[in-house]
Amino acid sequence: MALEKLELEHVPTAYQLYAGFFRDVTNAEFLHAQLLSRNSEFEYAFIDASSVISRLHLVSAVYSAVNVLLDGTLRTPNVHSEIVVSLNTNNNIADAYRRWGITPGKTKDLIVVKVVPPPSPAQDETPTQPPTQLAIWDHLQQHVKGTPTPLTDSELSQATDWPKVRKYYRLNGVPALDRLADEQERRKHSERLAIMGMALRGL
Amino acid sequence: MAATETQFPPPKVLTYPASAPPSLVTQGAEGRLYKTTHLVPDRPCALKYRPPKPYRHPILDARLTKTRLASEAKVLERCWREGVPVPAVYVMDPAAGWMMMEWIDGHPVRVGINEWLGERPEEEGETETETPKPADEEPLVDLMRRVGAAVGALHRTGVVHGDLTTSNMMLRPREDAGQANGSTTGVDGVVDDKAKAVGGDVVLIDFGLATQSMSDEDRAVDLYVLERAFASTHPRAERLFATLLESYGSTFKKAPSVLVKLEDVRMRGRKRSMLG
Structure with missing residues (x-):
């Protein structure tokens, strides 16, 4: 099973985080339509992998969104859209969906993140059981038409569209990057700047 | 606890x-x-x-x-x-x-300097230490240059720190320094340890009071605060502050005029207007 359980520092254990990676996805239109129609079976963060640098970059966004969820100050409909918005460096939500979200006809490599909060108590007499890792994976495999791929830095880096990332995170003409000769170093520094840009979102 | x-x-x-x-x-x-x-x-x-x-x-x-x-x-x-x-x-x-x-690894510049000075005999005690051997002191002098360069780089970007002290600067060990130092040691382990205390990259920390400013006045006050802090924290190394300023002076175009302004600030203290 290629659905990974993410363990992040400073996240309550009652919150379960899962992430998967699909390459060469062919049904972005269908998945996008499910999000638009607010289909409750498709409560996932669908992230276009071409705008993502690394795992650290990805989980930074996941952490920010979960922090906002814990705080109760979501600015978007749910924690999953909040993850996509967290990848942005400004507060333009539509922009964030366009750049980091799933886009029909464009998204080929897709990262899926699922946040399972603890079941809310005392709502009704029928407490809905949180879905298991296996159930989530089954559902994803059924509906995402693509190649399940391990969510590793080396796999992610193959999907990264650097000109796009540089534009989104304003990394062109940055003195701290231009002085670096080593490509590997430059990527490390770009990742830092991207995470910093996200941390300073809207300031 | x-x-x-x-x-x-x-x-x-x-x-x-x-x-x-x-x-x-x-x-x-x-x-x-x-x-x-x-x-x-x-x-x-x-x-x-x-x-x-x-x-x-x-x-x-x-x-x-x-x-x-x-x-x-x-x-x-x-x-x-x-x-x-x-x-x-x-x-x-x-x-x-x-x-x-x-998280910045290493120790504050303050600790590094004190470690270096700690093993030296008190200046007041013996008169022969009045004439310090320049070659002997090179690692410390070099640290002063690096601090001057770091502060200069900061000011060049249009930021003044607001609370420059040797406690608000870290010495981050260089990643490659481990092996490089290790292989050249051997002759005198003590000297090497001391050199290590003042070695590494200077990283400025604690920007809680920092502001964005390009004025000579604000930059000079920043240096003045550091100068005063330095003199009281490391009185025995006070004479080396000139090295720091000299290095600062060559970091950006307007640095020399900041140093001229520093003279004014020294004459009257940190506050330009005596209000507040």
Whole structure:
């Protein structure tokens, strides 16, 4: 099973985080339509992998969104859209969906993140059981038409569209990057700047 | 320990589980600094927390905390983009009053200098130390140059620190220094240890009072504050401050005029207007 359980520092254990990676996805239109129609079976963060640098970059966004969820100050409909918005460096939500979200006809490599909060108590007499890792994976495999791929830095880096990332995170003409000769170093520094840009979102 | 923990409750974010418990590193007038981890267990970070002040009106308090954290983060990002050695910001929650940033390894410049000076005989004791051997002192002199260069790089980007002291600068060991030093040791282990204490890259920290300014006056005051702090923290190394200024003077175009301004500031003190 290629659905990974993410363990992040400073996240309550009652919150379960899962992430998967699909390459060469062919049904972005269908998945996008499910999000638009607010289909409750498709409560996932669908992230276009071409705008993502690394795992650290990805989980930074996941952490920010979960922090906002814990705080109760979501600015978007749910924690999953909040993850996509967290990848942005400004507060333009539509922009964030366009750049980091799933886009029909464009998204080929897709990262899926699922946040399972603890079941809310005392709502009704029928407490809905949180879905298991296996159930989530089954559902994803059924509906995402693509190649399940391990969510590793080396796999992610193959999907990264650097000109796009540089534009989104304003990394062109940055003195701290231009002085670096080593490509590997430059990527490390770009990742830092991207995470910093996200941390300073809207300031 | 337990007493201090009940006295100062940690921010809510630190009450959630992590691979290692956070530790309180230091406490200032406005905030506290914890060492903890960011996202994964092997990524240490510094968490700066500005707790709510019970003596302020809650709305004003929240607004002040938020703006101060935000301005500190903005200054750090600006410096980082320009290549000034400062910690990177990892994640922040201005409303909750905390910010996680890069953990800088090593020790403060203050500790490095004192370690270096510690093994020297007291100057007052023997007259022969009146004439220091230049070659002997080279590692310390070089540190002064590096500090001058770091402050110069900071000022060049249009940021003044606001609280420059040798405690607000870290000496981060170079990653490759381990083997390089190791192979050339052997002759005199003591000298090598001392050289190590003042070696490494200077990283400026604590931008809680930093502001964006390009004026000679503000830059000169920044240097003046450092000069005074330096003289009182390291009286025996005071004469080396000239080296720092000399190195600063060559870092950017307007640096020489800042040094001229520094003369004025020395004459009258930190405050230009005697108000407040």
